Amino acid sequence: MSNQVPTNIITGFLGVGKTTTILNLLKSKPENENWAVLVNEFGEVGIDGAMMAEGGALIKEVPGGCMCCTAGVPMSVGINVLLRQKPDRLIIEPTGLGHPKQVIKTLTSAQYTDYIDLKATIALVDPRNLSDERHLSNANFNDQLSVAEVVIGNKVDQCTAEDVDVFNDWVTDQVPAKIFHKLVKNGVLPIEVLDIERRAQETESSTHSHDFHDHSDLEPVFELAPEKPxxxxxxxxxxxxxxxxxxxxxxxxxxxxxxxxxxxxxxxxxxxxxxxxxxxxxxxxxxxxxxxxxxxxxxxxxxxxxxxxxxxxxxxxxxxxxxxxxxx
CATH class of the missing domain: 3.30.1220.10 (CobW-like, C-terminal domain)
Structure with a gap:
């Protein structure tokens, strides 16, 4: 490959609308471009890949937990498979329980310097969750928002005026300031958000401990025997x-x-x-x-x-x- 592939991480906690957002982005992509999506799911059976199958993108799944564990091998293998197909853009959707710092660390490593142009990380949040102590006390939830240069408040149509105020106050208080933020519904983003440049950051090693997952393959292979449907x-x-x-x-x-x-x-x-x-x-x-x-x-x-x-x-x-x- 002679050119770096523009790459975005789209992160966010469980149920915030990451898959819907990516589907909408795929609908608005230029017709002459081929996009690739690497999907990581906490569950074992792989749902998001099926949902995106009609979006016209190259899809690869890493099921069964955090894709950055086991020294990043599952994620790297998935990225390499997609890069070989020379996409015009790569989107990475970590699990809602994942650690974006580790994903960023892999994408900015020497391994991918010549292949990936990492753009701004986009974090989706349901503004209602910013008033929910279960979310505010969750390390993953806070990490996903803190590492992002772009924060999108999704599901605004389901929010109260108070929820919107909490979101706006939260965004205003962020240091360093977020490069871009917007309230949307149904995960509809302006496609130009994908080209926002990533803020220069010091490389940090994650202090999170991961549960071990043995990814023997990138996609679950299941044989439905006649006697077990x-x-x-x-x-x-x-x-x-x-x-x-x-x-x-x-x-x-x-x-x-x-x-x-x-x-x-x-x-x-x-x-x-x-x-x-x-x-x-x-x-x-x-x-x-x-x-x-x-x-x-x-x-x-x-x-x-x-x-x-x-x-x-x-x-x-x-x-x-x-x-x-x-x-x-």
Whole structure:
């Protein structure tokens, strides 16, 4: 490669709308450009890659936790695979429980000096979370905001005037000052934000301790045997638990019942791409608000991931899910 690839990190805590934002950016990218997206998920079954499959980008997933652990090998391998395809831009979406300082450290290392032009890091935040002690006391939440040159207050349409004031006061108090900030809804950003230059920073080594994840491969490879039409995978770390299911494409969920179940389930985060009696849909649940988007992924297995700070009764949830697709 003769030219550095403009690269952005888009970070933010669970449920803030990172995937929706990236999908919107992909819709507005120049038609003659090929973009690549490296997606890291806390869960094991890989939902975001499926959601982005229709966005016209090169997608690579690092599932199962923080992609910067194990000496950065999973992240580096994923980046290298995408760079070989010579994209015009690279977007990296770390997990909502990830450590952006380690990602920045890797991208600015000698390994990538000739290949990556790291632009400003963009952090998304739900302004309502700036008044929530659970978020304010979370080291990852604070790190994601502090390391970013650009801060986007997303979901402003769901905020009160007080939430907006808290966001504006918070941005005003930042030292050093943020280069750019904006309140938006539905993750709609001006594409020009991606070209904001990164502020020169001293290289810092992260003091965070990571839970160890053995990434034997970058993407989960699951064989759905005829006698076992679904599989379940669990993960835990950093005070959170996840459970994910992959269910064969031939098993169809009742859309209305699934929507109702997701609405009633008291979990911090739910993502799913599911075959239903109304078609294939992506479900995105945060703060018990369910949003859906129709997909055109024919023959793709249904994938469901639930994340919470409490260990949920996975067996009971599995029984309900299997009942909704006729497996129980």
């Amino acid at each position: 679904f599989i379940r995978r669990e993960n835990q770390g950093q005070g959170y638990f996840s459970c994910g299911w992959i269910i064969g494409a031939e098993h169809i969920f009742d859309f209305d019942q699934l929507f109702s179940m997701f609405s009633d389930l008291n979990a911090e985060r739910i993502k799913a791409v599911v075959n239903t009696d109304k078609g294939c849909y992506a479900f995105n649940v945060a703060n018990r608000v369910v949003s859906v988007n129709q997909m055109s992924l024919e023959g793709y297995e249904s994938r469901i991931e639930v994340i919470d700070s409490e260990l949920l009764p996975w067996e009971q949830l599995e029984t309900v899910l299997l009942r909704l697709c006729g497996l129980r």
